[in-house]
Amino acid sequence: MTTRHRTVQLGLDRFSGLYIWALFILVFSLWVPGLFFTAATAHTIASEQAIDGFLAIAVLLALVTGTYDLSVGAVANLSTIVVTWLQVTEHFNVWLAIVVAVAASCVIGVVNGFVVVRLRVNSFIATLGMGTILAAVQIEDLIGMEDPVNVPGTDREYPNWQRKLTVDVEDLETRVDLDGLFADLSRARG
Numbered sequence: 244m245t246t247r248h249r250t251v252q253l254g255l256d257r258f259s260g261l262y263i264w265a266l267f268i269l270v271f272s273l274w275v276p277g278l279f280f281t282a283a284t285a286h287t288i289a290s291e292q293a294i295d296g297f298l299a300i301a302v303l304l305a306l307v308t309g310t311y312d313l314s315v316g317a318v319a320n321l322s323t324i325v326v327t328w329l330q331v332t333e334h335f336n337v338w339l340a341i342v343v344a345v346a347a348s349c350v351i352g353v354v355n356g357f358v359v360v361r362l363r364v365n366s367f368i369a370t371l372g373m374g375t376i377l378a379a380v381q382i383e384d385l386i387g388m389e390d391p392v393n394v395p396g397t398d399r400e401y402p403n404w405q406r407k408l409t410v411d412v413e414d415l416e417t418r419v420d421l422d423g424l425f426a427d428l429s430r431a432r433g
Contacts (some may be wrong), residue, residue, distance in 0.1 A: 310366035
């Protein structure tokens, strides 16, 4: 009778990112234990990386099926614009604005799926095209600005790469129409 020897495989080829992450946590926890390995640090890291984490999951779902979704960033940008526009211009409740933005993102996903599955367009091409279409939606259009921004090749009419919003950022705090939005954000943050 032969005896089998099982070898332990650490999965360095598949899980190296997790090992490096654990190594960083260990190193910084030992280096500055009172500052790094705290609940406040864990909360800060989790809250700052939440959107990136959701986007990574969205990309991962497409990759698992053997396809690409290059429109994820543009969809995230559009949903941010939709939430902002609905709250500021249309005075929507923060949660209702989020639901509408998620619904709009789902519609975009359904359109991407239809183009890839039914029309048999390569997912790389289809989602690149959708991302390009969505990149055309700018907040300046939604707030009704008539003068273009960031127009290449102009140096006198519209200085390159300088956003010209209709209000100064400093004046946003004093706008009465944004008081409700700021109050909702303060309540949501606790």
